[in-house]
Amino acid sequence: MNRLRRTLLGALAFMLAKPLAALAAWNENAFGAKTAQDALKGLGAANPAPSKDIVIDAPQIAENGAVVPIEIAANIPGTTSLAVVLEKNPFPLAAKFDFKEGALPYVKVNVKMAETSDVRVVATAGGRHYTATREIKVTIGGCGG
Amino acid sequence: MAGPMKMRATLAGGNTDVRVLMTHPMTTAQSGQPLHFIQTITVKLNGKPVVEAEVSQAVSRNPVFSFRLKGGAKGDKIEVSWLDNKGESNSIEGAVA
Numbered sequence: 001m002n003r004l005r006r007t008l009l010g011a012l013a014f015m016l017a018k019p020l021a022a023l024a025a026w027n028e029n030a031f032g033a034k035t036a037q038d039a040l041k042g043l044g045a046a047n048p049a050p051s052k053d054i055v056i057d058a059p060q061i062a063e064n065g066a067v068v069p070i071e072i073a074a075n076i077p078g079t080t081s082l083a084v085v086l087e088k089n090p091f092p093l094a095a096k097f098d099f100k101e102g103a104l105p106y107v108k109v110n111v112k113m114a115e116t117s118d119v120r121v122v123a124t125a126g127g128r129h130y131t132a133t134r135e136i137k138v139t140i141g142g143c144g145g
Numbered sequence: 146m147a148g149p150m151k152m153r154a155t156l157a158g159g160n161t162d163v164r165v166l167m168t169h170p171m172t173t174a175q176s177g178q179p180l181h182f183i184q185t186i187t188v189k190l191n192g193k194p195v196v197e198a199e200v201s202q203a204v205s206r207n208p209v210f211s212f213r214l215k216g217g218a219k220g221d222k223i224e225v226s227w228l229d230n231k232g233e234s235n236s237i238e239g240a241v242a
């Protein structure tokens with residue numbers, strides 16, 4: 001009985017481990033950071049250069065902080081990743097997207113914002129980091145959700 | 146429980162727009178509920194990963210994402226999958242229309 005259970009548990013663990021390993025790892029260091037600066041350090045992008053080639057399309061005023069639509073794109077040639085940092089959130093790093101051959105550096109996502117804050121986008125191209133910000137005014141904070 | 150997903154992939158301006166909806170509570174530590182959120186998302190085009198995302202609890206409940214793929218043709222296979230912090234996962238497959 002015991003041996004059967006162990007075999008079954010072993011098989012189950014193997015089946016669970018496989019899809020986990022197939023997916024990208026989650027950067028605990030960067031996502032656990034409590035300041036925007038620490039989040040950038042966690043991403044390995046501590047001092048990004050300001051760039052006008054990053055487009056951030058978002059509402060100036062978000063009435064509901066629980067759902068703030070943000071559309072971002074980079075016109076920097078060779079952009080391989082885009083990160084979204086909500087500077088005044090308890091955990092500022094909201095998302096990081098890696099774009100491989102076949103994808104354009106573009107994404108639209110809904111995020112929660114605790115309060116009025118700069119939204120910082122960091123683009124990585126050719127191993128260099130670029131950044132742009134845009135302020136979004138939040139009427140009702142959305143981190144209770 | 147992993148709820149249903151919806152996806153639409155359409156040709157637009159010579160590229161492929163992929164819009165995907167995931168059913169997920171995306172609860173924060175501030176909500177008083179257990180922290181439960183999607184952590185990684187993979188978009189595949191004809192079996193090859195094209196976008197790999199890591200996200201936090203700051204993504205809104207029932208997340209909706211739009212991605213843009215270079216070129217593309219009718220019938221190309223798109224697959225989107227996610228994995229959350231409790232090890233739950235889900236995926237959806239469809240073709241470019």
